[in-house]
Amino acid sequence: MKKWWMIPVVAVTAIAVTACSGGSNPFAEGKDASGYPERPLTMVAPSGAGGGWDLTARSITKALVAEKLVDQTITVENKPGGGGAVFMAEYATKYKKDPYHFFVNSPPILINNLKKEGNSPYGYRDTTPLAQLTKDYGALVVRKDSKYKDLSSLIRDLEKNPKGVTIAGGSAPGSMDHVVAVLPAYESGLDPKKLKYVSYDGGGEAIAALLGGNADVIATDASSIGEYKKARKVRVLGVTAPKRLSGELKDVPTLKEEGIDADFTIWRGVFGPKEMSPEALQYWEERLKKLSTSKAWQKELKANDWQGDYKNSKEFTAFLKEQEKQISEILDKMGMAK
């Protein structure tokens, strides 16, 4: 047993480490808000490189740095797995009090937490929603030569024979495209369980299925369908926006215009740890608000063809609560709620 001497060494080291960390905490708390980011910051995209979350995280970081809004360096980290569920499990437990890790998300943070299969036990309540930054809407799309000229004729057909129309989307059942796909039918009083939903791997594949005649209707993001409408390949029956959109989709009616009292926003926003000091919270609220009106951010929005929509922490949290209720009801009717 030559390692006996290790015991006191380990003990001393342990005490020293505890003492140091214990000693530095009150010191840090005693500092005013301007001293808050003492270390480099991390913005996490809970997906692989190249996806929507990744792009958002990189754009936010780029604009924050370009406008010199944050004095510390910020790095973007990709934490893929389980549609964001893997990262959420880690974040809600290990980073609960760490005001140096932030992440971007969108409605899946609500959906993953509510749905039965592939459930994430953690949701937005395990975080501090800091700000919503962009918005997009769902769109219901048919081929240019489709017999459906408007949403109501589609709904009438679905009422007669729910299995007669193939509806496709780019994500698994119980996820965002599916929710958007069944929203108008559900709000018109149809049983969403009876609809025929076929899921593809991503929006691009769903569009290919539509163009190739293997799907009658698809649900997708309004922002991604513009170029196909421009190419006169598709007709957009409706968008889930509260008001008419601008640009390529300006002549597309909203669900409300079609007599369906519903809308659905596909937002993107920034979240922080659940337990944040008032200083850190104030710091981020200020910086993200400044960011939302900054030139660099407007440039990013334009480059990525996004629509800016800023909500502060309070508004954002209230909005999330509302959308959670909406999603929960639909998933329940689809028989896919937890």
Place this chain on the structure above:
Amino acid sequence: MESLEYLMKGFQIALQWQNILFAFIGVFIGTCVGTLPGIGPISGVALLIPVTATMTGGMPPEQAAASSIILLAGIYYGAMYGGSTTSILLNTPGDSAAVVTTLDGYQMAKQGRAGQALAISAIASFSAGIISLIGMVLLSEPLSNLALHFGPAEYFSLMLLGLCAVSGLAGKSMTKALLMTVFGLLIGTIGVDNVSGISRFTFDYPPLYQGVEFLTVAVGLFALGEVFKTILERKDAEGKVAEVGTILPTRQQLKQSAAPIGRGSVLGFLVGVLPGAGATLATFFAYIMERKLHKDPDRFGKGAVEGVAGPEAANNGASGGAMIPMLTLGIPGSGTTAVLLGALVMYNIQPGPLLFEEHPTVAWGLIASMFIGNLFLLILNLPLIRMFTKIVDTPIKYLIPCIIAISIFGVYAVQVSTFDLFLLIGFGLLGYLLARHDYPLAPVVLGVVLGPMIENNMRRALTGSNGDWLIFLQKPISLTFLIASLLLLVVPLLLQMRKPKQNATEAM
């Protein structure tokens, strides 16, 4: 000529300085990787995916995807050049597609004509690369137009055909190949099912929700499997490096090889386009064909230059051909293109019928870069033959730790989870055990890639037809593929049954 216009645009992308550099790095690594026995193009590409992801980190996604696929594809066709080096010098094929080259290449080396054999193989590879690229430019457009009308039913039948082809051809034993295919399919079922949204074999464990990452399986089985084999069996590479004689082939040798190169290129290209057939089969076909066509078939196996030229042209032709189903249909024609597909998906680029429409930068940039890459390869390979023989001499004790480190960093960089590292080690051990007992590993990888595609498309088709199985027979393209799959399975059996009969009649 619309495609030529696109090709010119592709050259604009491929000729950007960073892409020229990436193409060069790719073909250089490819040549090295092909030269080293055990590290084939599959593990080479799989290992470099995370590295390129880091290298292209700061670029816009489309450009990053184009640059990294240029580099990764460079490794692929570069390895086809390099694979022959050790075949010729040491009688040790660098990858499966270089097996046939040993038959006559090693004989040439023994006769002191190693330099000529290597040079002929480089020239054959170059010519085939260019011929298959011209084929890609001219034929990929009609193929991609057809692809848009590929529905779930057609996809399903085509994938099935690919699976049948691979299982039948992958190894010595059909049973083992089928077993491995099924094993791959099983791994592919892990995760939240994309069609029903139900989770399977996930045990409510979030890291499993998206299934077992393909990269982890590939790196584990191939790279770590080889490492375990080397460590556990302590097989020191013996064999002397034969003296590399004069490099320049004679005028007569060039004349003799011209026709085999042409035939091998076209044959390789066509076989490569067929999903699942792949380069190895193409090289065997080319070798057999050259032997049948030659006036003096007995020269083969004794250092015939045609026996090097034909197969070498075929394996490079096939690597070009395999790019067509990959780029236009999203279907891997070989194990390596399966890995390349995985790399594209990582950049959120869905390989498939819309690749040329949606990502012309990536598709045409890649094709154009392959012209440049092939040129680099020729320039690299001719003068550097001597240097590459030195890499083979690297002591295993230095080689092994490097492979382990790259594997672990590679997988962790993509997955950022320790769970995947355990999976990686598990698959490494499995790869060793399977390879030791002669179970082919490529079918596992293809099962993992093709499995979810087969399943999802089958169920999409059935959802669309309200559960009517006839949909697979009603669509003409789908029916054709199904018949072809059936033939692929039945014909070898019939041939086997006929063989003993023939022998019996001869004996009588």
